[in-house]
Every structure is written in C-alpha cells, then in structure tokens.
Amino acid sequence: MLLIPCPWCGERVEAEFRYGGEAHLKRPDNHLLCSDETWAEYLFMRRNPKGWHRERWMHLAGCKRWFYVVRHTQTHRIAAAYKVGEAWPALPA
Amino acid sequence: MTAECAPLDNVIRPGAPDGPSGVALTDLRFVGQVDLRVRGDGIAAAGRALGYALPVEANTTGGDGATLACWLGPDEWLIVTEDGGQAELIQRLSEALAGHAHAATDVTDARAVLRLAGACARPVLAKGCPLDLHPRSFGVGRVAQSLVARAQAMILPIEGGGYDLVVARSFAGYLWAWLLDAGAEYGIRIES
Numbered sequence: 106m107l108l109i110p111c112p113w114c115g116e117r118v119e120a121e122f123r124y125g126g127e128a129h130l131k132r133p134d135n136h137l138l139c140s141d142e143t144w145a146e147y148l149f150m151r152r153n154p155k156g157w158h159r160e161r162w163m164h165l166a167g168c169k170r171w172f173y174v175v176r177h178t179q180t181h182r183i184a185a186a187y188k189v190g191e192a193w194p195a196l197p198a
Numbered sequence: 199m200t201a202e203c204a205p206l207d208n209v210i211r212p213g214a215p216d217g218p219s220g221v222a223l224t225d226l227r228f229v230g231q232v233d234l235r236v237r238g239d240g241i242a243a244a245g246r247a248l249g250y251a252l253p254v255e256a257n258t259t260g261g262d263g264a265t266l267a268c269w270l271g272p273d274e275w276l277i278v279t280e281d282g283g284q285a286e287l288i289q290r291l292s293e294a295l296a297g298h299a300h301a302a303t304d305v306t307d308a309r310a311v312l313r314l315a316g317a318c319a320r321p322v323l324a325k326g327c328p329l330d331l332h333p334r335s336f337g338v339g340r341v342a343q344s345l346v347a348r349a350q351a352m353i354l355p356i357e358g359g360g361y362d363l364v365v366a367r368s369f370a371g372y373l374w375a376w377l378l379d380a381g382a383e384y385g386i387r388i389e390s
Contacts, residue, residue: 113272114256118328121345166350167343168271
C-alpha cells in the first residue's frame with residue numbers, strides 16, 4: 106500500500122485517498138467551438154508514462170482536499186506532493 | 199437537541215463479561231457538534247468568539263473546557279460542546295463572523311460518538327485503523343480523520359489512553375458491532 110504525504114495532514118495510507126488521474130490537463134477554452142479531435146484529446150487521451158507521473162489525489166477520509174503527487178508508475182516511489190496553486194516541483198532525474 | 203432515538207438505541211447490546219475487561223465501550227449518545235468553515239481573517243474572529251484561538255496546526259485541537267475545536271482541514275473545524283449548547287455556539291460564531299464568508303452548521307444529529315477506553319483501547323483500535331496510534335505521535339491534544347474498519351471517522355484521543363470515535367450516524371451500528379468483536383479477545387465491557 107502506498108504511503109501518501111497529504112500536504113495538509115501528513116503521511117497517510119493509500120486507503121484514505123481517491124485517485125484522480127493525470128494532473129494539469131488543460132480544458133479547451135471553448136468546448137462548444139473546438140474540434141471533436143481537440144475535445145476527445147482532452148477527454149480521453151492520457152500520457153500513461155512508465156516513469157514519473159504528475160497525478161491528482163484526494164484525501165477522502167481526511168481533509169477532503171485535492172492535491173498533486175509526483176509518483177513513479179513503475180516503482181511507486183513518491184517524490185513530491187504539492188497543493189493546488191503551488192509551483193510544480195521538478196521531476197526527479 | 200435531544201431527539202427521541204439516539205443513533206445506537208436500536209442495536210442489541212450484550213451484557214458485561216464476567217472476567218476482567220481490558221476495554222470499555224460507551225455510546226456518548228448526544229454530543230453537541232458544530233461544523234465550522236471559515237478562512238483568512240475569519241479564523242481569528244472565530245477564535246475571539248470562542249475565547250481561544252482555533253488550532254491551525256494540522257491534526258491538533260484547542261479548547262477551554264467548555265468547547266473543543268478539532269482541526270479537520272485548513273478551513274474546517276469540528277467544535278464539540280455539551281448537548282444543547284450548539285445553538286448558542288452557532289449564534290455566537292455567526293455574530294462574530296458577520297462580514298466573513300463562513301458556515302457554522304449544527305451536525306449534532308448527523309454523527310454518533312463512541313468512546314473506546316481502557317488499558318487495551320489502543321490495540322483494539324489498531325486492528326482497524328491505519329494511523330500511528332502511539333501516544334508519542336497521537337496523544338491528547340491531537341485529532342485525525344481516518345478510517346476505522348473502513349468507515350470514515352474522526353478519532354480523538356482522550357485522557358487515560360482511550361479514544362472518542364466520531365462517525366456518521368448510519369455507520370454507528372456497524373462500528374459498534376465491529377468494536378465489540380475486535381475487543382472480545384481483551385474482554386470488552388459496555389458502559390453507559
């Protein structure tokens with residue numbers, strides 16, 4: 106089980122959290138006018154990397170805040186967690 | 199406000215064991231609870247209304263004996279008071295917070311409060327709770343929202359080594375039954 110460092114509550118077990126998928130997706134400015142391809146790109150296409158991944162988590166059983174985690178999808182190592190609006194920590198080498 | 203039926207009134211309660219019991223379980227029935235959402239300058243204003251500063255350090259409590267403020271998040275607290283005191287508390291907070299965006303909500307009837315006490319309270323709770331419950335990291339003055347037997351709960355350490363577990367009313371019967379089962383090996387006694 107992952108030990109996730111909630112930026113508000115501190116380290117807690119994964120079972121207290123909900124996963125929110127890839128972070129920092131940009132919604133098209135006007136989804137009524139953008140092309141189907143652009144909209145589909147936003148809705149469905151994900152990077153799905155084997156490596157470091159910026160992703161969203163929500164501390165459901167705790168403070169109920171959404172925040173971001175930098176997690177390695179192969180090793181599950183977590184390099185950083187940061188609040189919404191904070192500067193993005195650099196990805197580890 | 200005292201209602202006709204407390205959250206656990208419909209649950210079967212076994213009698214006390216014959217032998218010594220290492221853990222005691224109590225339904226505190228009615229505990230006044232106010233959920234306060236406020237941020238920025240309103241945090242200090244709420245503190246002035248309460249007579250003590252709201253705890254802003256994560257997972258801590260503050261209080262003056264009459265009320266206890268439990269940190270739930272960066273802009274959310276649960277303020278516990280005696281049953282019947284919540285209306286006056288909400289009025290006092292609302293007056294102090296006029297002009298600040300806030301919400302002070304009576305959640306008394308939404309949650310049950312189960313008290314797990316006794317020498318073996320910690321190993322019983324540890325069976326179903328992922329927190330580090332050692333008094334070094336989680337003693338009186340701390341609070342946490344976490345899971346107890348997969349149910350979301352607010353866990354408040356109390357004097358003497360036990361815990362008050364604040365859970366949604368609908369989870370109370372389940373958690374009561376789970377705690378009786380988890381405490382059986384230590385000898386569990388039900389107190390009123």
